[in-house]
Amino acid sequence: xxxxxxxxxxxxxxxxxxxxxxxxxxxxxxxxxxxxxxxxxxxxxxxxxxxxxxxxxxxxxxxxxxxxxxxxxxxxxxxxxxxxxxxxxxxxxxxxxxxxxxxxxxxxxxxxxxxxxxxxxxxxxxxxxxxxxxxxxxxxxxxxxxxxxxxxxxxxxxxxxxxxxxxxxxxxxxxxxxxxxxxxxxxxx
Amino acid sequence: xxxxxxxxxxxxxxxxxxxxxxxxxxxxxxxxxxxxxxxxxxxxxxxxxxxxxxxxxxxxxxxxxxxxxxxxxxxxxxxxxxxxxxxxxxxxxxxxxxxxxxxxxxxxxxxxxxxxxxxxxxxxxxxxxxxxxxxxxxxxxxxxxxxxxxxxxxxxxxxxxxxxxxxxxxxxxxxxxxxxxxxxxxxxx
Numbered sequence: 001x002x003x004x005x006x007x008x009x010x011x012x013x014x015x016x017x018x019x020x021x022x023x024x025x026x027x028x029x030x031x032x033x034x035x036x037x038x039x040x041x042x043x044x045x046x047x048x049x050x051x052x053x054x055x056x057x058x059x060x061x062x063x064x065x066x067x068x069x070x071x072x073x074x075x076x077x078x079x080x081x082x083x084x085x086x087x088x089x090x091x092x093x094x095x096x097x098x099x100x101x102x103x104x105x106x107x108x109x110x111x112x113x114x115x116x117x118x119x120x121x122x123x124x125x126x127x128x129x130x131x132x133x134x135x136x137x138x139x140x141x142x143x144x145x146x147x148x149x150x151x152x153x154x155x156x157x158x159x160x161x162x163x164x165x166x167x168x169x170x171x172x173x174x175x176x177x178x179x180x181x182x183x184x185x186x187x188x189x
Numbered sequence: 190x191x192x193x194x195x196x197x198x199x200x201x202x203x204x205x206x207x208x209x210x211x212x213x214x215x216x217x218x219x220x221x222x223x224x225x226x227x228x229x230x231x232x233x234x235x236x237x238x239x240x241x242x243x244x245x246x247x248x249x250x251x252x253x254x255x256x257x258x259x260x261x262x263x264x265x266x267x268x269x270x271x272x273x274x275x276x277x278x279x280x281x282x283x284x285x286x287x288x289x290x291x292x293x294x295x296x297x298x299x300x301x302x303x304x305x306x307x308x309x310x311x312x313x314x315x316x317x318x319x320x321x322x323x324x325x326x327x328x329x330x331x332x333x334x335x336x337x338x339x340x341x342x343x344x345x346x347x348x349x350x351x352x353x354x355x356x357x358x359x360x361x362x363x364x365x366x367x368x369x370x371x372x373x374x375x376x377x378x
């Protein structure tokens with residue numbers, strides 16, 4: 001049995017922003033966001049300076065959950081190589097879900113053409129953390145060139161999310177052999 | 190000396206749509222498009238059924254130029270392996286240009302959430318042609334699994350364009366070793 005805790009207007013706005021921008025894009029209007037959240041425009045502007053700030057906050061709010069879902073638990077006994085493969089197994093799993101549109105942080109960065117947009121900066125930071133995870137694991141696993149391997153892995157992560165997100169590839173039988181080939185070439189253990 | 194041929198309203202609209210959607214996204218308004226093209230709204234709607242049709246036509250219009258720029262000339266003496274590498278050299282070269290925002294066909298597919306949108310269908314078709322190029326070269330080069338290699342190459346193509354397009358990677362020293370590793374693993378000659 002789950003008990004539904006009543007959400008505050010702030011929480012409802014953050015959830016509406018996350019859900020609607022992921023489904024419909026960053027062009028979603030303030031009116032639609034407020035309607036979905038059941039919050040007046042006036043209340044929204046009391047809580048957030050602007051729609052841009054609301055989008056940024058909604059991405060930030062989800063970043064811990066994203067990391068918890070995307071990354072293996074710390075010190076879980078997996079080797080660095082297995083920890084990297086874990087991330088890509090999760091991508092393949094998520095890609096099969098209905099309503100999957102790829103990585104929300106990549107989409108936001110592509111959709112918002114202004115690099116200085118607060119939501120784009122948040123998204124950039126979250127993905128930089130993922131790159132740092134790859135870099136650290138590459139280092140621990142004795143990769144011949146950890147910087148190169150980390151760049152390759154985040155490129156494959158974004159490429160896989162983009163391809164699956166637009167429905168151009170289901171990723172099955174693609175992502176594991178690709179990552180394995182790159183790990184082998186880097187002599188990762 | 191170049192002679193500037195006077196463009197028709199249709200050509201000006203196609204160019205404005207291509208330029209402005211690439212720079213500002215697919216959310217660009219009809220008014221902005223018409224203003225940039227120096228064409229009245231009424232004339233636009235006489236030429237195109239809708240903004241959606243204008244976007245689709247502008248992508249289609251550029252597809253031949255895209256292929257000419259992205260792909261090596263037919264029967265140019267390069268090996269299949271070199272022909273594939275050529276495509277990625279071009280990506281790296283373009284990524285260094287100012288105003289580069291990645292592959293316009295990928296961006297359009299990510300930005301337009303509706304798979305049935307006419308512009309999204311055009312973009313999908315153009316990228317499917319690129320995948321078919323990779324598939325044919327993989328076959329000619331004796332790749333151990335041409336289907337897998339083609340899927341890997343278009344994944345790297347989209348990943349590299351996405352990463353460079355959002356300014357997260359400059360691709361130098363990344364794309365050539367990545368593609369070479371995948372070609373080697375597939376025993377491509």
